[in-house]
Amino acid sequence: MLFPCTDIGERPKSEFRWGGYLDDSAASQEDAVCAPEWRRHLWGGKPGGVQGEWWFHHPSEQWYIGFRDAASERFVTLEPAQACLARQREGGTR
């Protein structure tokens, strides 16, 4: 399977390592310890549908953020995490 990165083109899946769901590790949520958020924060993604995920690209040692449909395994986008988060910070929606 090939992962379509916006900056480095299509790369084989074996070069990547999954690194959790996007809303997983947002530091802002770290203190939200009421049960459901806590659980989602640590382990849960949405069951199905497109969701944001972290991917570590070994050869370039870069983090990517991908939006992927877990059922079809297809990416909607896969871009360097820095760019993706910067856009989010600017208030733009994904």
Place this chain on the structure above:
Amino acid sequence: MPLQLLKYGLGQRRAPVLPAPRALGSGYDVVIIGGGGHGLATAYYLAKNWGVRKVAVLEKGWLAGGNTARNTTIIRANYLSNAGVRFFGKSVELYRTLSSELDYNIMFSPRGHLTLFHDDGGKRTARWRAEQNRLNGVHSEVIDRQAVARLCPQLNMREDVRYPVLGALYHPGGATARHDAVAWGLARRASEMGVEIHTQTQVIGMDREGGRIARLHTNRGTLRAGRIVQCVAGASPALAQMAGFDLPIRVVPLQAFVSEPVKPVLDPIVVSGNLAVYISQSARGEFVMGGEIDAYPCVSSRSSHDIKEDMMGPMLELFPFLARMKLLRQWGGIADVTQDYSPIMGPSPVQDYFLSAGWGTMGFKAIPAGGYAMAEMVATGRVPDLIAPFSLERFSTLSLVGERAAAAVGH
């Protein structure tokens, strides 16, 4: 030739394993969502141990066609946590007599189970498990290279390889069984006792009223249930969301592989944690192999090449002569994995809605004990001690039942 075989050949046919389909009723005392091993075992023990017989099992596909039909059938009790060892120990005990109990040969075969170690970290884990096993009444022991070579002379014992075999955790009670037969035997006995099994029946929606589920919608109609048990493995987060809550479960593909059949040469089940591979040889002569879960969430049970290839290098290091074998088939299942590699059994945030989930890569061996305890809980409304540590709550209180060291590879 055993007498039964003679009788069988002389035309004494028995009741069908799976009764003919019938109309879906409008209400049941208990509705079990998911007709895999856990759903069926829960139904069976509800009927048998608690006389609860107005039970329907709803299965969206063909009977037990989920992970119960796809696993590598390893049964063992050599876990790490006290709760885990006790629970799986009970399950192995129930398995031992399940053939006669179900009057169906599930081919329970205690072949012995070796968890190899190749470094001192592995040895430490093996020792820890052996101690915890003994503490909880399960037999396993740490054995040295020579003993490993005696139990499994086919292993490559050379020391100049990447991961030389230093020893193993030996669990004589480790076994395999025929996975389909377990489901079929349970299904037949359960339906003989009045349980209705509806295949091609998918739960597609739920009406939640006053903290409980008032109605279940399926592709074959709507029904009410006194109590609901969710046993849907890879669909666990999706069903929970239908019922209105989240589960700390990640859904990941897990794959397995079989070779062409050859005359049996390999007796025990062999697992290597360092190398992330395991293998056994079935009564048909096929080598049944597997490795780790795919490292990322995915809800399709497709096959891939990388896990297969990554597994094969280490496999041939352990068993060089297998280089002459050919791989016949590969497939995948969708494993429902929790953070601590232990299952979730117990009540849920929804009233009268019970969970049996998080079976991940290791739930086949748990089918009898899981069903046994779930049935007791559903029938009595009390959580049996055996499964109390596996509550959903443990994730909010961080009282986890850590099994990663004992469950990540050796399913």
Place this chain on the structure above:
Amino acid sequence: MSPKRLFRLPEPWGSRLDRATPVAFHFDGRPVSGFAGDTLASAILADPRHGDFLARSFKYHRPRGPLLANGMDANQYVTLDGTPNVAADGTRARDGAQVRSQNVAGSLARDRGALLGTLARFLPAGFYYDTFFRPAGSWPFWERIIRRVAGLGRLDPTLDAFGPEEPEPEKHHLFSDVAVIGAGVAGLSAALGAAREGREVILIERDEALGGRSAFARLSPAQRRDLAALIAQVERHPAITVLTSTTCAAWFEGNLLTAHARERYYHVRARHVIAAVGSVEQPLVLRNNDLPGIFLASSVNRLMAGYALCPGRRCVVQTANRFGYETALALAEAGCTVLAVLDMRAQPVDAALEAQCAALGIAVLHGLSVVEAHRAGQHLGAVSARSLDANGHPTGPVTRWRCDTLVCSVGFTPLVQLACHSGGEAIYDTALSALRITRSPRNSSVCGSLNGIYDFDAVCQDGQRAADVACGKPASLRPEPAREPVNFPWTVFPHRKGKEFVDFDEDQTIGDIETAVQAGFGHMELMKRFTTTGMGPSQGRTTALNALRVFAGASGQDLAHLRMTTQRPPFEPEPFANLAVDTSPPQRRGALDRWHRENGAVMMPAGAWLRPAHYGGEGDEEGSVEREVRAVRARAGLFDASTHGGFQLAGRDALALLNAAYVQDFSDLACGATRAGLMVDELGAVIDDCVACRLDADRLYLVTSSAAAAATNRTLRKLIVEHGFDVTVCELQGAMSVLNLCGPQARAIIAALWPAHAGELDALALHGFCQCTLEGIPAIVLRGDFVGETTFEFHVGSGFALTLWNRLLAAGAPFAIRPFGVLAQRVLRLEKAHFIIGQDTDHATGPDDIGKGAAVAMDKPYFLGRSAIAKLRTKAAPAKALRPFCLDASQRQAPEECRLLEGPGGVIGRVTSAAYSPTLGRVVGLALLDDPAAAAGTVRLWGAQAAGAKVRFLDHAPYDPAGERQA
């Protein structure tokens, strides 16, 4: 032995043979002579010294002749030079080979296992589910017996991985615009079409030559010319890479094809895939349909045209399409007597073919089918045929022919498997009475028989259409060729005495499928599982169609709604050896690896690395560890700690990054100072530690544990992007080497070696560091404390490691310095009660559990795992405790690590580390206690054997508790 039926035809039959070159090998110990180009099977079957079959079936040990004759099924499996389950009809004969029949008890001709066939009524599908388990626990007994008869070939575990002539396989990665699977007429046309449009094409063909079925078929002279031209053009075209004898095994997501050749494993990635894999002929299902002497027409064509092998002399041909006629004509031309062509179709369809038959004196009868085969010895002796009514039921009187050969051509199944691996869909097309691909995977197309097209010219055209699609041209440019019905809908003739085989690999019959349906297995997948139909090596290629038909009949379900069972890779059994190429886990070796080995080190695995355990050579581990420990305590030792994780952090937010990653507060870490850090995961468990050296305002050097280095690298980088820190990370594990000089003489050695730097180094406080250049070697020198003696850690680029190591050893020689290994280091650190993460902690051990709670800076707004720690601290249960302990001096044997400890009230924890300390003359260790309070009482090793070993807990390190030796 019965008279030999199969025989060699003269030239020009045998296009694959080179009759000038003989090949000699052995089958079951007896010589075989064939020609170069022969398969093992064709040579054996052609040799008059051998019988008419060379294998027996899986369950009933029935003699089996060639089925597909191309290596795609298990009916010609043999053991070749010790390798079991080799398809004799798919493997070239080679000189000197030792070929053996397999799965026979006794001899191939007289197999005691065949007795099982006579017991068949006692062994219907799934019989074992209802038997062999009473009395309780008796299954293992029966299983042992069953395991003896299970399996096909025999694998000898003492054999080497590879035979003497077999080179190790290699892996190739290929890329192309278009990959075409199958080099029949469809694939050749498609490949050429795409190449002519300027595409790079890879053409994959499992057979050894191009042409597919047509290479053996009866073609018109014009078609023969076209085929030759097509092949020549493909072979010559510079943009087409042709891979013959290469089987595509799987088609994965994203158009990744994996393919196997004898010594090669290919990964082929293509933008567009064209599946032109053709079809395989399907057997008739009738009593004794597996007898040697019964052939598929396409197999006969292949054997005759390719290998000059004639199936027999008195033949009956059963057909429902033109291929049967063509084969009958070929047989007649080869000199066989064709007794009759029986055409299942009620009316003549192809007048020309019938006329040709008539011209050769071959009788053609319509509306008739063979419904039973009769044996003569182990071979076909006669067939019985009856008329068929409109529903395919036999009616009327039986006609019987004595014959030695029955050739059948009553239908084909396209090889839909590959397309199905990757999301394609196949259905039963009731108009064609055949399986057909209705949806092909993304970026792919299918052509030829996958579309139900068989006519030579139509197939060419369909191949070109596929090429158009692959090149983005509208497919409608060319007309869609007509589908040709080659399948007869009724091919199943049950017999009251059974033995009508649906699955030749697994010996499953009509009755077995009916048994399954009666037992309630009313779904194809369940039926498959219950009967094992389709689970053998041919993976349903020759069974799927007939199984569907039998199942539909038995269960009363409509064929149009049934689906075949899920198709899974591989397409054909694939060699383990190929899959394994380059996938052994990598081994990392440090810069000093060679020195260690040359100087008596016994190496031990440590994660991805190999490290010196000790330097005493094999044999005396205990003694050498003791000598190394004593050297460090009394004089000096040198330790290679190069596997440490190392990072350089540069940027304005370097300290902020540490604050986010580690539990401690680094805000006030001064330039030139160091601080230890502890990293926890989201669950609050300790996963790594570090020493951070602040090199200057914006740069940090971070030393971390070896095992977690890769994970820590990811964590640091993730935190940087999450928080938008201005830091860059450079990961240095392996790039930097770390040499630890330890012991009371360490200062003296430094003074001797680098007088110029002695002052600076000497002045370093414990945990202090400095940067200096030591005789041309730039280094960061740290005062560490792990082993509890004066320690200088030299962090240098790995290129300098050996030079520095040798200098240190040379300068230490007067002080009798010793290199010491991991084992001695562990003893030394235990004497000082230093823990190792991952050994003395586990997945559920937090900072509070190892006495590091005070280091956790909860007043920081954020660090990794902060909320987990907060949560854990609200729990009622007390934290665990990691405590040093020692045993009585009388106890020299260290308890095994991870032994449990027992207090008055039961088990209270476990030993995480333990070793005999030569320095203290007793065993010392660390224990992780779930119940620290219980440590006050009498604590012993748990478990009968060790009763008596009393454990004494200490409040301080066993050795040098005040740390005076590191002043």
